[in-house]
Amino acid sequence: MPEQHPTPVVRVRGLRKEFPGHDRRHPVVAVDGVGFDLGAGEALAVVGESGSGKTTVARMLMGLEQRTSGTIEVCGRSRGSGRPGAAERRRRAREMQLVFQDPYLSLDRSQRIGDILDTAVRLQHDLSREARRARVDELMEQVGLLPRHATVYPRQLSGGQRQRVAIARALAAQPSVLVLDEAVAALDVSVQAQVLNLLCDIRESTDIAFLFITHDLAVVNQVCERTLVMRGGTVVEEGPTARVLSSPAQEYTRRLIDAVPRPGWTPQRSGTAS
Numbered sequence: 001m002p003e004q005h006p007t008p009v010v011r012v013r014g015l016r017k018e019f020p021g022h023d024r025r026h027p028v029v030a031v032d033g034v035g036f037d038l039g040a041g042e043a044l045a046v047v048g049e050s051g052s053g054k055t056t057v058a059r060m061l062m063g064l065e066q067r068t069s070g071t072i073e074v075c076g077r078s079r080g081s082g083r084p085g086a087a088e089r090r091r092r093a094r095e096m097q098l099v100f101q102d103p104y105l106s107l108d109r110s111q112r113i114g115d116i117l118d119t120a121v122r123l124q125h126d127l128s129r130e131a132r133r134a135r136v137d138e139l140m141e142q143v144g145l146l147p148r149h150a151t152v153y154p155r156q157l158s159g160g161q162r163q164r165v166a167i168a169r170a171l172a173a174q175p176s177v178l179v180l181d182e183a184v185a186a187l188d189v190s191v192q193a194q195v196l197n198l199l200c201d202i203r204e205s206t207d208i209a210f211l212f213i214t215h216d217l218a219v220v221n222q223v224c225e226r227t228l229v230m231r232g233g234t235v236v237e238e239g240p241t242a243r244v245l246s247s248p249a250q251e252y253t254r255r256l257i258d259a260v261p262r263p264g265w266t267p268q269r270s271g272t273a274s
């Protein structure tokens with residue numbers, strides 16, 4: 001049974017995804033019977049080795065992949081598996097946003113950073129030009145970008161700066177939930193730490209909940225108070241991050257922990273970002 005949460009912003013039950021296999025009679029079962037609650041303002045990590053089904057869960061949550069069966073509720077409303085209309089898509093965008101691993105692929109390379117953020121603000125809010133500009137400035141400041149970054153293109157930024165832009169763009173919708181799919185995996189360890197600190201700061205200053213998908217348990221340790229472990233499409237373990245990391249119930253989880261390559265890393269939640 002998934003852990004119950006009094007006011008979940010995301011409630012998932014019995015989620016299953018089958019992809020067509022080589023043989024019609026034997027589909028690939030990527031996700032099988034996954035269930036969890038994500039509370040308002042909570043950070044839940046979904047960890048597991050490559051191919052365990054993490055991204056498929058995220059894609060089904062975002063409506064990018066149709067589920068085979070199961071239910072998804074976001075902000076108390078059930079999400080159907082059909083194609084939503086424009087108004088419904090806008091409403092959903094205000095509820096949940098996704099940040100991908102590679103911001104370079106998800107950002108419009110032909111737009112300056114200020115325009116990318118302005119487009120995101122415009123999609124979500126009926127604001128005057130001045131108010132939009134102020135909101136863009138505020139978003140840039142919130143993610144630690146400088147005013148001069150507004151006039152440059154994505155290619156002129158570092159990987160870490162581009163991921164800050166992707167986070168700012170997601171925050172423009174003022175969502176209740178941010179789904180981060182390997183959002184720091186492509187960054188150097190020191191840049192990774194900065195972006196993780198930024199995410200901790202955002203959580204401190206907003207009521208946003210994170211669903212943090214990663215194969216890297218060192219990252220989990222820093223950001224998430226609860227961790228769900230996936231293997232072969234199913235949830236094999238779930239609990240407070242400190243407990244899962246310090247005394248895992250599953251040998252599989254133990255192996256994931258042992259695979260963390262950082263020297264000096266200990267499985268305890270670090271403090272707030274500086």
Ligand SMILES: Nc1ncnc2c1ncn2[C@@H]1O[C@H](COP(=O)(O)OP(=O)(O)OP(=O)(O)O)[C@@H](O)[C@H]1O
Nearest residue numbers: 019028030048049050051052053054055056057215
């Ligand atoms: N479009 C698809 N068609 C067929 N099989 C797929 C498809 N997408 C994913 N799968 C399979 O579903 C399983 C889960 O994949 P998924 O990408 O969700 O895992 P993951 O844990 O996110 O792995 P990674 O960290 O490598 O992305 C894998 O066996 C994968 O090969």
